[in-house]
Amino acid sequence: MPELLLALDAGTTGARAMLVDPAGVVLGIDKRSIVSTYPAPGLVEQDPAGVWDICRAVIAGALAAAGRTMADVAVLGVTSQRASVVVWDRHTGQPAAPMLVWSDLRGMDAYRDLRAAGFTAWPQVPSAKLPAAIALSGKPAADLQWGTLDSWLVYCLSGGAAHVTDISCGWMTGYFDYAGGGGWNPALLEYQRLPESMFPALVESWGPIAWTAPAALGAVVPITALIADQQAGMVAHGALERGAWKVTYGTSGVLMANTGDQPMAPHFSMPAEALAFAGGERRFCIEGMVITAGSLVEWMCGALGLFASPSVLAAAAASVADSGGVIVRPSLAGMGAPHGRFDARGMIAGLNLGSGPAQVARAALHGIAHRFRDIVDVIEKALPVPEALPADGGLSASDTLLQLQADTLQRPVRRHAVPEGTAYGAALAAGLGAGLLDAADLSAVVRYGREFHPAVTRDQADAAYAAWRAAVDVDA
Numbered sequence: 324m325p326e327l328l329l330a331l332d333a334g335t336t337g338a339r340a341m342l343v344d345p346a347g348v349v350l351g352i353d354k355r356s357i358v359s360t361y362p363a364p365g366l367v368e369q370d371p372a373g374v375w376d377i378c379r380a381v382i383a384g385a386l387a388a389a390g391r392t393m394a395d396v397a398v399l400g401v402t403s404q405r406a407s408v409v410v411w412d413r414h415t416g417q418p419a420a421p422m423l424v425w426s427d428l429r430g431m432d433a434y435r436d437l438r439a440a441g442f443t444a445w446p447q448v449p450s451a452k453l454p455a456a457i458a459l460s461g462k463p464a465a466d467l468q469w470g471t472l473d474s475w476l477v478y479c480l481s482g483g484a485a486h487v488t489d490i491s492c493g494w495m496t497g498y499f500d501y502a503g504g505g506g507w508n509p510a511l512l513e514y515q516r517l518p519e520s521m522f523p524a525l526v527e528s529w530g531p532i533a534w535t536a537p538a539a540l541g542a543v544v545p546i547t548a549l550i551a552d553q554q555a556g557m558v559a560h561g562a563l564e565r566g567a568w569k570v571t572y573g574t575s576g577v578l579m580a581n582t583g584d585q586p587m588a589p590h591f592s593m594p595a596e597a598l599a600f601a602g603g604e605r606r607f608c609i610e611g612m613v614i615t616a617g618s619l620v621e622w623m624c625g626a627l628g629l630f631a632s633p634s635v636l637a638a639a640a641a642s643v644a645d646s647g648g649v650i651v652r653p654s655l656a657g658m659g660a661p662h663g664r665f666d667a668r669g670m671i672a673g674l675n676l677g678s679g680p681a682q683v684a685r686a687a688l689h690g691i692a693h694r695f696r697d698i699v700d701v702i703e704k705a706l707p708v709p710e711a712l713p714a715d716g717g718l719s720a721s722d723t724l725l726q727l728q729a730d731t732l733q734r735p736v737r738r739h740a741v742p743e744g745t746a747y748g749a750a751l752a753a754g755l756g757a758g759l760l761d762a763a764d765l766s767a768v769v770r771y772g773r774e775f776h777p778a779v780t781r782d783q784a785d786a787a788y789a790a791w792r793a794a795v796d797v798d799a
Contacts, residue, residue: 325397328754329385329544331378331480332746333357333403333472334552335424335574336621338377339743340385342396343750345759347768349741351391353384360421365428368421371409374472375479382540393542399535400548400753401480402555402745403472405495408449408456410469413520416483419460419467422475423452426575426614426656428665430455442511443501443594446665450497454515465518471496473549474523480546482536488523489532491551494597498522528554528599529756547756552745553577553610554598558755559739559748560713561765563599563606568708570695570728570736571744572718575659576616578698580706582607589705592663593698601755609705611660611698615669616691617718619653623687629680637721639684646686648673652795653690661701672794685723692727693791699732711735711774715744722775729775731784740770 327350328343339354355377360368386392406425411418423429430451437444437451444450449471457464470478474488493499493507500508507522526532529548537543550558553571557579560569565583570576579598586595586607598608615622620633630636650673652658657665671683702708712734718724719738729736741747751768754760760768777784 325395326759327391327395327397328750328759329382329396329399330746330750330753331382331399331401331476332552332555332743332749333374333378333476334745335359335404335426338374338381339746340378340381341743341746341750342385342389342391343747345754347751347770349747351385351387351389352743352746353381353388355381355384359424367424367427369407369424371411371418371422371475374422375476378476379540393540393544396542396544397759398547398753398757399480399544400529400550400749400756401473401476401546402550402552402749403476405471405492405551405553406448407472408452408469409472409475410453410456410460410467411475411478412462413466413468416478419462420456421459422472423456427452431665437497440514442497442508442514444497445594448495448497450511450515453517464516464521467521468523469521470523473551477533477546477549480535480539481533482538484536485533486523487526487532487549489526489528489549489551490597490600491528491554492549493525495551527601529601529752532756545757548749548752550599550749550752553579554608555746555748555752556715556744557581557598557608557748558752558765559715559741559744559769561769562713563762563765566707566709568702569713569715569744572616572691572714572716572724574617576613576691576695576716576718577610578695578702579608579610580702580708582609582706587705590661590701592660593701609702611702613653613691613694613698614657614659615653615655617716619655619669619687619691620718622655623684629683636684636687637723639681640688640721641723643681643685646689647677647682648675649678649682649686650791650794651683651686651690653687653694660698662697670795688721688724689727689731690791691718692724692731693788695728696731696788711737713737713739713771715739715742717742722773725775726778729777730779731788733777733781733784736775738772738774740772
């Protein structure tokens, strides 16, 4: 009998697939880049068909890396970046326009209009951008279907049989009926003149969802988890109880905390979200986003050309004891929580004749750590949280970053043994959805590596944080 858990994780800059055994051991993984295009400032697009091709390729790659086939796979879990917009022709199943990536800001005017009309909205969410995607398609809305990336991928995996999304992704669209507690907001659909037939059905985050089509992956496999990426990361840490939290250092950085069975919004830039609805239980969460985290490192290595690779940047940051007065504000695409300043841009300050690439590298990592202190200061006032902060994501491989994070928070920071937390969580959620795992089993499969403890005093940490805030002018 097949017993392996397969996860498909489509992020902003890359897709990965991961094969996991019932004991939580990763057997195989494959990752490939996804290319974005930038047709104008603030606009970010991807090719939905190309993303699907990449997803099929990483699934094949993960199986090959493990020396297994689809016949060994018991269940599939799908996770993706949350607020992108895909529209496709309901008759042909083909994409009708480019995917508008979550970070695309063409919806700024629509966001303001929606807020003025009394609807819940943010600049990045689909409700601010779906009308623009429909206009790009050149087709009547009645001829289209739409979904966030997870919805498009399940549509492709199922051979067009399933047009669905889960609550954790649906909540982030801006179209969810927050007041009614379920379904799509009929008032907003009427306001934007959108037929409900365009919209995916809402399903639970794990449980029976759909089946893969033989033409898609060569086998019929149950899809038993469909969950947003950061929420999947919570599953990876077993963070399903109120107060549990984690930080993910990805393209963007996200600190998320479980608020139990009640939604909570401690700050206007940190709205209540659905963590997962499954098995009759409703779990909610709050998150604070550092919009530019891993993308800051990529920019310094790419466009700025200071370092040959992220690993070279990490080594440079580790080679100096401090930043020599250099300060970086990681806000190339705006400042997220708890500032909500989408017009803010990146900043490098405090340069002097002694400054070099190593000082800039360390200041960049310290800037990311300080941004998370901004967020933690809000969350810990609203919710009792554990002493240690669990961490995952690509940048969590940097010892320097995690040490700086422990220093500025004056808390231990614990690195997950599997850095690809979103994919790992999707695999575990698929196991939960099929009854192969129980929530109580998560503590046995979640493992951690090194734990970082503060190496400076609280007075030193507070002074460094105050100097950073003053230099980057966060309150202006």
